[in-house]
Amino acid sequence: MAQTSAASPGKVPRTARGRETLRKLLDAAAAEFGERGFHEASISGITRRAGTALGSFYTYFDSKDAIFTALVRDMSARVATTAAAAVSEGATGLQREREALVGFLHFAREHKEIYRIIDEAEFADPQSYRAHYEGTATRIAARLAEGAASGTLRHGEQDVRAWAIMGMNVFLGLRFGVWDDSRPVEEIAEVAADLLGEGLNARSR
Structure with missing residues (x-):
């Protein structure tokens, strides 16, 4: 909590x-x-x-x-806690990103109001709005850096990659957490992990 x-x-x-x-x-x-x-x-x-x-x-x-500022910070902290708790002990590389996304999708389904609250924070409390996304991206970048250090992920521009992953996760949460929560979150996360791991290029036969 x-x-x-x-x-x-x-x-x-x-x-x-x-x-x-x-x-x-x-x-x-x-x-x-x-x-x-x-x-x-x-x-x-x-x-x-x-x-x-x-x-x-x-x-x-x-x-x-x-209280609005407190709420934005509280919900941001709860997202971080939920994502971290969803990652299994010993998970590495893309497995960590997949499991963190599963945790976030569950949170989005249980707290659909987070999207309106965070969106309105852009104008009602810009500092907390920015802190929410910067904090999330920092945590993702740290996981990517750890994966690169362990040899399970490539080295490179982890900050750029983190923001790209976060953007994907945010809209997956909107589409499959808020607008339609009928598909299993594990299925959504697996597709996202495949995109991260394999990209969009056609696979050689």
């Missing part, structure tokens, strides 16, 4: 009950922003969904902008 130390400065919960309330507010914010968008979402809507008093909101957040 992503850490819930996402409260406004000076408002980090110190008790288990406080952390539980903060988690409820973040989950409610995901539903509110995901359904209504940043501009139409309201603090009262968030607290109503969370089943908390309005005062509880201000115990942890200064404003709607503050």
Whole structure:
């Protein structure tokens, strides 16, 4: 689970009950922003969904902008945690990318609202929007570099490759996670891994 130390400065919960309330507010914010968008979402809507008093909101957040920023960072952290947890111990090279994609696709299906939230962050919170994608690309590049060091992947422009892989994963999540979740995620990830491993050139017979 992503850490819930996402409260406004000076408002980090110190008790288990406080952390539980903060988690409820973040989950409610995901539903509110995901359904209504940043501009139409309201603090009262968030607290109503969370089943908390309005005062509880201000115990942890200064404003709607503050909880939106916290939510973007929280969801970004949860994506990272989910992808990492999906990679089996000892996996290397393309296997790691395939398994990480499986984890992300499952997350996208369970949290379809992430696409609207991240997209709106481009304008509502550009810094967090950029941090989300830069952080994701950095993690992918690190995996690619480790694969190259172990001899399972080629050396080269890992940063460029990481952004290309991330772009592919994002749109696979949109197509097969949000718009249509009927196909097995393992099947989608296998096709993507084949593309990464074999490319698009015709195979020699």
